[in-house]
Amino acid sequence: MPNVPSDAPRPDPPRRVTMQRRGPILVDGPVEVELEDGTTVSSDRFRVALCTCRRSRRYPWCDTSHRERT
Numbered sequence: 001m002p003n004v005p006s007d008a009p010r011p012d013p014p015r016r017v018t019m020q021r022r023g024p025i026l027v028d029g030p031v032e033v034e035l036e037d038g039t040t041v042s043s044d045r046f047r048v049a050l051c052t053c054r055r056s057r058r059y060p061w062c063d064t065s066h067r068e069r070t
Contacts, residue, residue, distance in 0.1 A: 015027065015028060015031075016028040022066065023049075023052070023062070023066055023067075024049035024050055024051055024052060024062035024066070025049070025050045025052055026047055026048070026049055026050075027047065027048050027049075027050060028046065028047055029043055029044060029045045029046055029047055029048050030042065030043060030044040030045065031043055031048055033050065033060050035060065041060065043061070048061065049061065049062035050062060051063075051065075051066075052066075053065065053066040
């Protein structure tokens with residue numbers, strides 16, 4: 001391991017993203033999401049769920065609209 005001065009800036013840890021077969025993508029936050037139209041939305045939560053089905057009324061945030069209703 002190379003010697004790094006203790007006052008050297010440390011890189012940010014990698015962002016963790018959790019993929020699920022059916023449902024949202026879970027991302028460790030805080031996050032900024034750039035939408036197709038170029039606008040940016042942000043969340044400072046420790047984990048966010050990003051909608052992949054586009055049914056959410058709170059898009060890009062998941063509101064569980066993807067779940068089958070019984």
